[in-house]
Amino acid sequence: MALLEVEGVSAGYGVAPNILNEVSITVEAGRIYSIIGPNGAGKSTLLKVIAGLLRPRAGRLVFDGATLNGLRPDQILARGLCFIPQDRCLFPEMTVRENLRMGGYLERDRRVVERRMRRVFEIFPELADRGGQQAGTLSGGQQQMAALGRALMVEPKLLMVDEPSLGLAPRVTEQIFATIRTFRELGMSVAMVEQNARRSLECSDWSYVLDLGTKRFEGPADRMLSDPRIHELYLGKRPGGAKAPERGKP
Ligand SMILES: Nc1ncnc2c1ncn2[C@@H]1O[C@H](COP(=O)(O)OP(=O)(O)OP(=O)(O)O)[C@@H](O)[C@H]1O
Ligand SMILES: [Mg+2]
Structure with a gap:
């Protein structure tokens, strides 16, 4: 049984249209996941929905055998699902x-x-x-x-972290990613959202690509790294090709 099942989740803010449209993701125990995609794709929104900070408009969330829908953030934390938001x-x-x-x-x-x-x-x-x-x-x-x-x-059984490397120097970023791998060795699962898509893929087992509020691709992170479509669309560089600006960076 998967540790976390997100099934067909749609969500948005206030009365505004959906930001997430029927997103489904699975998190297995003891693995590292990266959620990548352009700015505004809904990556942070997805983590907020899972953490109970934003109610989904549709869909089901099941964590460690229990339904999360309707639970408060503190109840979700108490079940072993911890969220570090972008501002820490x-x-x-x-x-x-x-x-x-x-x-x-x-x-x-x-x-x-x-x-x-x-x-x-x-x-x-x-x-x-x-x-x-x-x-x-x-x-x-x-x-x-x-x-x-x-x-x-x-x-926690699952740690979700939004932009762990944001604003950090490369050396410190490496240290943070190394620690995330340590967490996996301790038996935790980690799901991270990262602008530094390439580096986060290198550190992950599996990746989900969100674009315009829908899941566009998923797969083993190493296969994503060598997939020309992923490079062209989300990593800003074709394998062996000329370097283009990284998405989300000036
Ligand atoms: N609290 C909020 N109220 C209203 N709209 C919001 C709120 N938070 C985010 N949004 C909108 O939801 C959309 C998705 O935002 P989200 O932060 O989930 O994207 P993201 O993929 O994390 O982007 P980024 O890479 O820039 O962090 C954006 O259009 C954003 O303006
Ligand atoms: Mg974000």
């Missing part, structure tokens, strides 16, 4: 440690929380030195690490 949503005035502890709020046993926190500091040694520092004063990369660390404190 750290508490800037709170320290790194306090932010991490917020991620562990569902766990009553303090020893478990402390053990998880030690693991976060093992994965992100840069955070260990900054446990007492206010999150708002961290660099962009460290803030993303803190957001990923806080998600790890939940021990």
Whole structure:
């Protein structure tokens, strides 16, 4: 049985027309997914619907055997589905440690929380030195690490992350992608939305391409990387061809 089944989901904001039209995706346990596509395709909207932040107008969401439709975001989180939005949503005035502890709020046993926190500091040694520092004063990369660390404190079955590498230097981006692979080794599934489509495909098992609110392609990420149609439309470069501007970048 799949970990997450999104079946024919349509969604939009307020009374405006649908942004997503009958989108279906599947997430299996212990795999990394990238959701790519041009600006405005509805990628972030899809993550918001799955996380319970936006109600679908049609379709069904099933996670770990239970229907998600109608559940609140906190109930969805409690089932093991964690979402890191694009702005990362750290508490800037709170320290790194306090932010991490917020991620562990569902766990009553303090020893478990402390053990998880030690693991976060093992994965992100840069955070260990900054446990007492206010999150708002961290660099962009460290803030993303803190957001990923806080998600790890939940021990989710599925982590969804919107634009993990946004605004980060290439070296830090590599570090973030390496960590995402570590999460898979810990048994989690990860679904990420990324402007850096090529790099996210390199790091993924499977990919979904969203365009104009519909699923346009899906397949193994390595096959996507070598597919000329995907290159032409979404990666801005044909294999062996001249480089065109990356989509979504000036
Ligand atoms: N809160 C909102 N209220 C109204 N419309 C919205 C809202 N959020 C997004 N939209 C619209 O929904 C469409 C899809 O947006 P979404 O953010 O899901 O796209 P995306 O694929 O994540 O794009 P990007 O690559 O730019 O992040 C856009 O036309 C956007 O203007
Ligand atoms: Mg987006």
